[in-house]
Amino acid sequence: MSENITPFYDVDRTYEDNYAYGPFGAFAETLGGDAKDGVSDDQAARAVKESAVNADESATEPKESFFGIPVNLPFGIPAGPLLNERFTTAAFRMGFDLAVYKTVRSRAWGCNPFPNVLAVHPKSDDGILTPNSDECDDGVLADHRFATPISISNSFGVPSQDPDVWQPDMQRAMERAGKGQLLVPSFQGSRHDGMTAAEYVADHVTTAHLVMETGAKVMEMNTSCPNEGHNRLLCHAPDQVSTITEAVKNEIGDTPLIIKLAYLPNDEDLEYMVRVTAGRGLVQGFSTINTISAKLVDDHGNQALPGAGRDRSGVCGAAIKPSGLDMVRRLAALRERLGLDYGIVGVGGVTTPADYDEYRTAGADAVMSATGAMWDPFLARQIKQA
């Protein structure tokens, strides 16, 4: 990874600016003057087609698959840094064959105040952050010194456009996938004060329905966002996840449903989650892990991110790779022991081709990189070359 590379998501700009003007760096170059400068949909679609024709993989049939859908390489970018169709199209052109469209909601939802991304520096020599360790509670240094191996914190609060905006954009994003490439929508339910449990389930179903209307071939439901209360993640309540996935599955029928899980340290908790979701045929795959919650402090020991409720935030990137691999290994062992056939999407700290291999060896059917890809837009090409 070069220190001079411009991340495709600019951490020095607001989320809104990134949405309006991104992506940046090599991702922007691969788009040329498209989309942002008012190029028509047909022209943009033609440009994508032409670039796909030039891609190596277009000469051959896709050799691998993702939940039964042919893909060139089961590698891509997970929910988060790909904010809209311009980002996902650029990702496809840069060789990421799986692109997850950032988590959407049933209604427009604002972003946490700027800044949303800080560099984090765990104390250990290897830069690894252990989930639920004293360091996570005492404070991890967070600042603007972005350096390799890259570890960051992201604090967005899962913003979403209104469905009237994201639905047509998501549909365009799907249409611009090249041969052997797949757009995966991510969604989650939204809570508001006074909401009943039944209304919360219904909000998931409504959002899944809106996603289905875009023509999704597979979808991912986020049960693990630490930004909505680090002790109140949905995936810490497996029976509730079971109820929600049952309702969602009734809505989406045969479309494969993946759920995004945070790191679950306890084997019994993980097995129970698997039994009440995949074991009941409600879920076809697990994508894991999301970020690891930690208190973030500046070099004076003060709260690093401004504002109430932001003393803790989610850490991702190189610091969390051992935790991601651990979840994948345990899910793969459970799959074997319980005789189930769910898919596993390995996420967390992938920054090199060797990391991709490590996740596949651990049992992941597909691998994704958010932080690593942000700082290395050529990562997919490097993995294909390797």
Ligand SMILES: Cc1cc2nc3c(=O)[nH]c(=O)nc-3n(C[C@H](O)[C@H](O)[C@H](O)COP(=O)(O)O)c2cc1C
């Ligand atoms: C900028 C950014 C935004 C993210 N937003 C979301 C999101 O909206 N939904 C979600 O499920 N995960 C989100 N994530 C978490 C990633 O999908 C991923 O689980 C996590 O970053 C670990 O992968 P990494 O170490 O490759 O970054 C986000 C991550 C980043 C870096």
